[in-house]
Amino acid sequence: MKGIVVKNVWEVWSSALSDTECDTIIERARTYSEEDATVGFSDTLRSDLAYRTSSIRWLSTHQEGAIVERIMQLVSASNRNNFGVDIAGLHELQFTEYHETNSGHYDWHHDVWLESARPYARQLSVVVQLSSPVDYEGGAFEFFGIENPAAQFAPRGSVLIFPSFLQHRVLPVSKGTRRSLVTWVEGPNWR
Secondary structure, three states, X not given: OOOEEEXXXXXXXXXXXXXXXXXXXXXXXXXXXOEEOOEOOHHHOEOOOOOEEOEEEEEOOOOOHHHHHHXXXXXXXXXXXXXXXXXXXXXXXXXXEEEHHHOOEEEEXXXXXXXXXXXXXXXXXXXXXXXXXXXXXXXXXXXXXXXXXXXXXXXXXXXXXXXXXXXEEEOOEXXXXXXXXXXXXXXXXXX
């Protein structure tokens, strides 16, 4: 299987995960506590419903080794062929649901924490599409100022990989629920 690449800026592995794999991720996620999503990092963490409305569940990377291994197979191939950044491994797994009841969305943001004193930073962001396109309306994933993955990322089980510093957003869901698994692959701080 080969991903769809746009000028080494992002890569989509269309339908990379099977329906069974997607169902397993959703089932595993439901064993974790649900919370309202926030924005910011560490001491700036806050709720901002105008900026982001979704529910999230933090999955344990240690307990979910099969999920981590499957995602890292795609990340390793993508990084080797397209990005070439120094990566160490996956740090967190976030299951996210965007619901029509609150116009679930996430406005423009990037996934790097530039002011962090940590020796590692998010290098690559990964989004796994767990919903079928018939499960929801709206909720499109967009990049700022570059070509968007659009239909290539719509099929259930598709995996989008991109450098964490790219600005992106999720438009409001107008019908149904959009489910995704998001993770960040870390490496030494950006230089």
